[in-house]
Amino acid sequence: MAREVSRGDIGSLVLAVLSGGKCHGYALAREVERRSADALKLREGSLYPALRVLESDGLIVGEWEEGAGGPSRRVYSITSKGTAELERRASDWRAYVAAVGGILGGANGQEA
Amino acid sequence: MDKRLSKYLQTVESELRGLPEQQREAELREMRGHLEAIVARLMEGGASEAEAVEAAIAQFGAARKLGRELQRASQTRETWQQIVLAPLIGMACGVAVSFVPLYEALSYVVLPEPLRLAWYFAAQWPAALSAGAVAGMISPRWGGRLMLLLLSVHFLNMKLLLLSIAEVNNSVLFLLLSSYSGVFLGSRYASRRAQRRING
Numbered sequence: 001m002a003r004e005v006s007r008g009d010i011g012s013l014v015l016a017v018l019s020g021g022k023c024h025g026y027a028l029a030r031e032v033e034r035r036s037a038d039a040l041k042l043r044e045g046s047l048y049p050a051l052r053v054l055e056s057d058g059l060i061v062g063e064w065e066e067g068a069g070g071p072s073r074r075v076y077s078i079t080s081k082g083t084a085e086l087e088r089r090a091s092d093w094r095a096y097v098a099a100v101g102g103i104l105g106g107a108n109g110q111e112a
Numbered sequence: 113m114d115k116r117l118s119k120y121l122q123t124v125e126s127e128l129r130g131l132p133e134q135q136r137e138a139e140l141r142e143m144r145g146h147l148e149a150i151v152a153r154l155m156e157g158g159a160s161e162a163e164a165v166e167a168a169i170a171q172f173g174a175a176r177k178l179g180r181e182l183q184r185a186s187q188t189r190e191t192w193q194q195i196v197l198a199p200l201i202g203m204a205c206g207v208a209v210s211f212v213p214l215y216e217a218l219s220y221v222v223l224p225e226p227l228r229l230a231w232y233f234a235a236q237w238p239a240a241l242s243a244g245a246v247a248g249m250i251s252p253r254w255g256g257r258l259m260l261l262l263l264s265v266h267f268l269n270m271k272l273l274l275l276s277i278a279e280v281n282n283s284v285l286f287l288l289l290s291s292y293s294g295v296f297l298g299s300r301y302a303s304r305r306a307q308r309r310i311n312g
Contacts, residue, residue, distance in 0.1 A: 024145075024146075025142060025143075025145075025146045026145070026146045026149040026150070029146075043171070043172070043173035044146065044150070044171050044172050044173070045124075045143065045172035045173040045178040046173060046178070046181065048139065048142070048143060048178070048182055048185075049178075049181040049182045049184070049185035049186075050185070052182065052185040052186050053185050056185075071141075071145055073142075073145055074138075074142045
């Protein structure tokens, strides 16, 4: 069963997806689902407050683009500051996972 | 667009009243496009329009909560330096505009009473307006509020000390209104400028 992404993690996931290329909000949500093999689901509206915070912090920029035969869409891309922040967050996350993994042990609860 | 989607977006919009109109419309346009894309995808998968709309709204989340989060996230964040400096610089501007206390302090000359009162009467409104506007521009949220608090205390203090002077007494309310107007105008200007910078 898909697990809902917590609000605090949405920004990091957005940065990670945008590091692969620019995207609009709908495509961001689909990409999170795809990369997590449907293990994670987003309350999709919650993307927008996260996008605003990332924009005001200068980590991403958004631009309106005319859609080919469709309505215009706001497309986001990561900035160099955002790339640096993504690396920092990814490093913090790996350290956290390693620390928790050390306490919880292996898959069967064995001590590490 | 489906009525339920319209109603959903209207509910979100009701929580975005603090944003400038152009920004509010841009947010709604973006979310409308996203919701319509979800509906289209679900209908391609075999759902009826009604089912797809209901699922899209559920997937997006509670409208009021989303609106409140978006309103909060869209407000410019301020540093503590901005918050502290805003009322200080605002007060300095107010003193500079009203000129008389500065003149008296620097030159050690006390102006004749009728001229002094007339000047205070005329100059303190633009002084209060500019103090509020400058503070509101530097720190739209908290600095502006601090400025209003300081000005309110200052004017009420004046009212208590100068009870015998009717002209000053009566002008305190108008001075407060001037400073509130200034903070409001300064804050709106700063917020719009910040949003134009973000939107490019």
